[in-house]
Amino acid sequence: MNTLYVIGIGPGAYKKMTIEAAEALKKSDLIVGYTVYVDLIKEHFPEKEYMSTPMKREVDRCELAFEEAMKGKTVAMICSGDAGVYGMTGLMYEIGVRYPFVELRLIGGLTAATSGAAVLGAPLIHDFAVISLSDLLTPWEKIEKRVSLAAAADFVICLYNPSSKKRQDYLQRACDLVLEHQKPDTVCGYVKNIGRCGEEGHVLTLGELRETQVDMFTTVWIGNSQTKNIEGKMVTPRGYRNV
Numbered sequence: 001m002n003t004l005y006v007i008g009i010g011p012g013a014y015k016k017m018t019i020e021a022a023e024a025l026k027k028s029d030l031i032v033g034y035t036v037y038v039d040l041i042k043e044h045f046p047e048k049e050y051m052s053t054p055m056k057r058e059v060d061r062c063e064l065a066f067e068e069a070m071k072g073k074t075v076a077m078i079c080s081g082d083a084g085v086y087g088m089t090g091l092m093y094e095i096g097v098r099y100p101f102v103e104l105r106l107i108g109g110l111t112a113a114t115s116g117a118a119v120l121g122a123p124l125i126h127d128f129a130v131i132s133l134s135d136l137l138t139p140w141e142k143i144e145k146r147v148s149l150a151a152a153a154d155f156v157i158c159l160y161n162p163s164s165k166k167r168q169d170y171l172q173r174a175c176d177l178v179l180e181h182q183k184p185d186t187v188c189g190y191v192k193n194i195g196r197c198g199e200e201g202h203v204l205t206l207g208e209l210r211e212t213q214v215d216m217f218t219t220v221w222i223g224n225s226q227t228k229n230i231e232g233k234m235v236t237p238r239g240y241r242n243v
């Protein structure tokens with residue numbers, strides 16, 4: 001059987017990759033991924049062969065990885081964060097049905113929700129919901145329903161894909177839905193470029209978040225009714241008594 005790794009490389013910096021991921025990359029002949037992620041790791045594995053495809057060519061990228069594995073190469077398909085969180089793992093299994101001689105080996109990674117939480121404080125210490133605001137593959141009405149119900153249930157909400165050039169007001173629309181259930185001074189945060197050059201974390205209120213423009217390299221956290229700002233950090237209490 002030929003081996004095809006599906007690897008979450010973490011948020012960006014080499015030191016935030018798991019040891020298991022680095023070891024699998026060392027064992028690989030060919031590394032396949034979206035251009036931005038290939039550029040992040042190239043300097044640490046310069047002797048490898050690389051192939052990249054642009055964004056929105058996900059099916060092509062997966063097929064390419066399987067075709068190269070069929071040639072006898074050990075191939076690594078890389079994704080940022082965890083490949084099983086808005087990444088390629090699901091698609092790799094679906095396409096893998098056509099390649100019975102290739103064995104998939106998955107290596108989990110540090111996802112933006114938790115790596116960014118460590119920049120902001122402790123926003124996810126209690127129940128939380130993770131929602132992507134990208135409507136490329138999910139109807140916007142369904143996204144709205146999920147945001148609304150998560151806010152009504154007082155979950156902390158972590159938003160992936162909060163913006164893009166075509167979806168500039170989606171974060172504002174999500175904030176408006178949360179504001180139907182939570183107060184404008186609810187503690188929120190966002191982190192741009194987690195674990196990468198230019199990392200920037202901000203703690204602010206829901207009212208302020210509504211007026212903020214973020215980009216696609218940003219993840220957003222909206223607190224629940226208990227979340228506090230403790231000396232500039234976003235902290236959701238777990239509920240311990242006598243603190």
Ligand code: SAH
Binds near residue numbers: 084116192193217
């Ligand atoms: N598989 C990735 C998520 C891919 S979806 C993971 O587990 O983290 C892409 C979205 O993830 C981005 O729009 C952003 O919201 C978030 N994201 C991924 N890496 C990030 C980083 N280094 N800094 C900030 N946000 C990031």
